Amino acid sequence: MDYIKAFLIGGLICAAVQILLDRTKLMPGRVMVLLVCTGAVLGFIGAYEPFVKFSGAGASVPLLGFGNVLWKGVKEAVDKNGFLGIFLGGFKASAAGISxxxxxxxLASLIFEPKMKK
Structure with a gap:
């Protein structure tokens, strides 16, 4: 049941983003930033953790989850290092995923020989 719930929640997030892309003039980069910022804001107000507990990977894997990871890292680093944690926390928390x-x-580019669009 966990897999089905994750699939449905993740699919709903993706469908909402696709509708946003199709119905507005927002560019994909701005929508991605909007998702990351939304995840960080939801983490800040405490609404993201219950959402993740309910939906599992359906909520933690998309860009909303990345925003939440950044928020958690900044929060922990500020508690530990003070003001300097604002600049360090997000990088430390998300380093493994970004790497x-x-x-x-x-590796995928080596295997599939990507070509630039004209």
Missing amino acids: AALIFGY
């Missing part, structure tokens, strides 16, 4: 995305993206 994995870069490494696997590079």
Whole structure:
């Protein structure tokens, strides 16, 4: 049941984003920033953790989850390091995910020979 719930919640998030892209003039980059910021704001107000507990990976994997990870990292670093934690926390909390995305993206580019759009 956890897999079905994650699939449905993740699918609803993706469908909402696709509707947003199709019905507005927002560019994909701005929508991505909107998702990350929404995840951070939901984490700040305490609404994201119950959402993740309910939906599992359906909520923690999309960009909303990345925003929440950034928020958690900043919060922990500010508690530990003070003002300097604002600049350090997000990088420390998300370093593994960003590194994995870069490494696997590079490996995929070696395998599939990407071409630039004209």
